[in-house]
Amino acid sequence: MSADLSKTAYDHLWMHFSRMADWADTPVPTIVRGEGAYIYDDRGRRCIDGLSGLFVVNAGHGRRELAETAARQAAELAYFPVWGYAHPRAVELAERLAHLAPGDLDKVFFTTGGGEAVETAWKLAKQYHKLTGNPGKYKVISRAVAYHGTPHGALSITGLPALKAPFEPLVPGAFKVPNTNIYRAPVHGDDPEAFGRWAADQIEQQILFEGPDTVAAVFLEPVQNAGGCFPPPPGYFPRVREICDRYGVLLVSDEVICAFGRLGTTFGCQKFGYVPDMITCAKGMTSGYSPIGACIVSDRVAEPFYRAGTSFLHGYTFGGHPVSAAVALANLDLFDREELNQGVLDREADFLATLSRLRDLPIVGDVRGNGFFYGIELVKDKATKETFTEEETERVLYGFLSRALFENGLYCRADDRGDPVVQLAPPLIAEQGLFDEIEAILREVLTQAWAKL
Numbered sequence: 001m002s003a004d005l006s007k008t009a010y011d012h013l014w015m016h017f018s019r020m021a022d023w024a025d026t027p028v029p030t031i032v033r034g035e036g037a038y039i040y041d042d043r044g045r046r047c048i049d050g051l052s053g054l055f056v057v058n059a060g061h062g063r064r065e066l067a068e069t070a071a072r073q074a075a076e077l078a079y080f081p082v083w084g085y086a087h088p089r090a091v092e093l094a095e096r097l098a099h100l101a102p103g104d105l106d107k108v109f110f111t112t113g114g115g116e117a118v119e120t121a122w123k124l125a126k127q128y129h130k131l132t133g134n135p136g137k138y139k140v141i142s143r144a145v146a147y148h149g150t151p152h153g154a155l156s157i158t159g160l161p162a163l164k165a166p167f168e169p170l171v172p173g174a175f176k177v178p179n180t181n182i183y184r185a186p187v188h189g190d191d192p193e194a195f196g197r198w199a200a201d202q203i204e205q206q207i208l209f210e211g212p213d214t215v216a217a218v219f220l221e222p223v224q225n226a227g228g229c230f231p232p233p234p235g236y237f238p239r240v241r242e243i244c245d246r247y248g249v250l251l252v253s254d255e256v257i258c259a260f261g262r263l264g265t266t267f268g269c270q271k272f273g274y275v276p277d278m279i280t281c282a283k284g285m286t287s288g289y290s291p292i293g294a295c296i297v298s299d300r301v302a303e304p305f306y307r308a309g310t311s312f313l314h315g316y317t318f319g320g321h322p323v324s325a326a327v328a329l330a331n332l333d334l335f336d337r338e339e340l341n342q343g344v345l346d347r348e349a350d351f352l353a354t355l356s357r358l359r360d361l362p363i364v365g366d367v368r369g370n371g372f373f374y375g376i377e378l379v380k381d382k383a384t385k386e387t388f389t390e391e392e393t394e395r396v397l398y399g400f401l402s403r404a405l406f407e408n409g410l411y412c413r414a415d416d417r418g419d420p421v422v423q424l425a426p427p428l429i430a431e432q433g434l435f436d437e438i439e440a441i442l443r444e445v446l447t448q449a450w451a452k453l
């Protein structure tokens with residue numbers, strides 16, 4: 001192997017969602033170590049992990065107990081499938097998740113990641129309706145700009161046309177409604193309650209347009225990630241719940257990011273007081289020390305699958321992997337012991353207040369989010385909310401901002417899947433000192449970005 005890892009990376013490591021050509025003459029940033037809320041690159045530079053890797057490392061880096069748990073489990077039983085057999089860690093984790101999940105969400109179908117959990121939920125919804133006498137209910141409704149993963153089904157649910165275009169035709173029957181971006185609300189922008197009612201009613205309209213007998217499920221994130229952290233307006237989820245119940249449509253809470261403390265609760269739906277029919281989750285379940293995902297299903301939805309002679313014909317070789325399940329259990333123990341969720345609830349207002357200081361910069365149009373999950377929307381003109389042109393996005397967001405933030409010691413995400421945003425989601429151990437550091441780096445780099453516009 002070459003000593004120059006970043007050159008070898010360009011030669012052999014096909015990076016995800018990356019323009020590989022950009023790395024032909026530029027070293028690929030290579031992260032070699034993590035400790036707490038910091039990561040270190042191969043040149044020994046320390047950087048704040050402002051995105052918990054990819055909304056994953058919720059307990060922070062360098063947790064030896066999670067690493068040691070993984071090693072112990074691998075030595076005891078490295079692998080066995082959950083296809084008609086059980087192993088202790090999968091059983092214990094399923095029971096623990098069922099206890100932590102709200103309402104009667106008691107059945108846990110393991111996957112290896114988030115996209116597979118979303119894929120599972122759609123297939124499960126389709127078969128559920130077939131088993132309960134509604135074979136025509138197969139369509140799904142989700143929101144504009146929302147990201148739900150890359151398998152064909154999950155990608156169809158995703159509301160980002162540019163991400164889907166290369167792979168059309170996708171799975172038929174996936175329809176989109178407006179999201180809860182109140183900063184750019186087409187109506188009721190100054191009245192969150194009215195906006196929430198309107199946004200929820202768009203789901204009802206879509207169900208009626210398609211025909212209630214054809215709609216299987218609605219997929220929503222508690223706080224929508226893509227587009228830059230859109231929290232739900234007041235009253236939104238209770239109304240969506242009512243609408244789904246009225247038309248026999250399953251509500252899937254896609255919590256691949258929002259579960260496991262990102263919003264200060266184990267599940268994101270608990271922050272906003274609704275009970276979905278299914279929760280999809282992954283990422284923070286192990287804080288990234290080993291991969292796993294899950295679709296957590298209500299007893300009501302699971303019931304027809306538990307009838308004699310019936311099975312859900314779906315599964316993954318590595319779903320519920322013993323090492324990942326063991327690490328997830330240890331991670332949940334760590335969450336309890338260190339009261340990580342409560343810490344987020346205690347400090348979320350301070351984090352938001354610290355980031356909101358950036359509103360004095362001309363380039364900052366909006367700061368929004370919940371828990372430890374925030375988006376800073378960048379604009380060219382605060383008064384008109386004019387956004388960047390394509391050329392400016394290319395030059396300033398991609399050509400300058402991402403790299404400059406990293407060079408200045410902050411790994412986070414500069415994104416234009418909706419309008420240009422910078423996203424922050426640090427490990428849940430972050431405290432005021434780190435919030436201040438993040439704000440100072442953003443202030444410096446956003447000021448330089450403004451000069452380049």
Ligand SMILES: Cc1ncc(COP(=O)(O)O)c(C=O)c1O
Nearest residue numbers: 113114115147148149254256257
């Ligand atoms: C809401 C949501 N759903 C699904 C996914 C896909 O998860 P994965 O990348 O683990 O397949 C993501 C990934 O970020 C996500 O944010």
